[in-house]
Amino acid sequence: VTETGTRADRKERTRRAILDAALRLSAETTLAGLSLRQVAKEVGIVPTAFYRHFPSLEELGLALVDESFQSLRRMLRDVRRAEPTESVTEVADRSVDVLAQHVRTDRAHFAFIARERSGQPGPVRDAIRHEIELCERELATDLALLPGARGWTGEDLRVLSALIVTSMVSTAEALLDAERPEREEEVAHTARTQLRMMLVGALHWRSAPLSG
Amino acid sequence: VTETGTRADRKERTRRAILDAALRLSAETTLAGLSLRQVAKEVGIVPTAFYRHFPSLEELGLALVDESFQSLRRMLRDVRRAEPTESVTEVADRSVDVLAQHVRTDRAHFAFIARERSGQPGPVRDAIRHEIELCERELATDLALLPGARGWTGEDLRVLSALIVTSMVSTAEALLDAERPEREEEVAHTARTQLRMMLVGALHWRSAPLSG
DNA sequence: TGTACATCAGTGAACGCGCGTTCACTGATGTAC
């Protein structure tokens, strides 16, 4: 193998290789289970060369968090890119599809977030939970603009958006576990139905609550 | 400290102390992050004494899984203990309360399940996911008996129960994170509203779906 | 009840291993003239 490019290019390529190896290896255990020596071996460098790219293992972890959040936000941006003509159902269905598509594209990043969200307590877990809380709040403001939202209180909005985000996080996890494309479509189909059910529930919430 | 009881008593007490120490320590990291030497230190025995009680660290892990599942099943039994006079709303509200109460009582076990469910791949995670799948199926059969269930297809039942279980798992996690009792009550209140919303959605699902 | 022996929970030394991190180094790439 002939190495090409400037010294800076090569350095960047090694850094990228370290990040990729770390994502791959952490998928087999946990971020906390990562070992610098393992990563170095996977990349094909000597352990000490790692320090040319990151000051410590923890900094590598933070870089992975950063990258993964970029993928997450990219997805959210796509979800919110609604046509003005879209119906509620269309927005719901499209949102699930956008999620499924991004999970497929940025699989390693979503898997990283899913794994570390419930994992070891610490700054990484806290950062992920905070990010998801932000999603809930953003969704609540989006939901407030829906046609049927007139009857909802602020608490209804908060509660509904928390429920929807929980369901979407769970859907993302199920998509990550789906090995075959048909299974992925099943998961997406279920998620679409669930999202519609939640919206139907919310729409009938104030106007026709449960009897008893 | 004077040690009392027969030799068998003392042995059982040490075994219990090991399990408790393991639950406590694994809460600070992960089951996979547990170290035999840490556990032994916490219990106050020499590392090698551990082997008088468990053949290996892995067996200790399986014992924790077993104990935790017993707590989980105990809760499910309580949830399903419905009065014949209870309305749907009453069943829903009581279910959330039963969950909250059991999470409070068997906190360490529920925390263990929550942590390992999304944690390191392996037999423990698989066992937990399988157990949750069983919950979904049981719930689906329970839901089929509801007054409003006549219009639902088998898929509706499956999709709804998956949604409810996801929401309850998330509620359990939120309860575990709640430090103060008032925060716990907030979480329970939100969970009750969400559960009602989902049921309202399901009840109007076939009769009055979303327009568009 | 008293004695002789068996059991076995807990001890302490020792092992080989992978870990993160340090340090002085090498030699190809880059730069100044």
Added chain:
DNA sequence: TGTACATCAGTGAACGCGCGTTCACTGATGTAC
């Protein structure tokens, strides 16, 4: 273009540490007579 020097990504030896596990042991508890 050619040369002399600087830079710096990657090397390899070494460190101290906590790990799981082995082994022969100790001495209090339990049991048989």
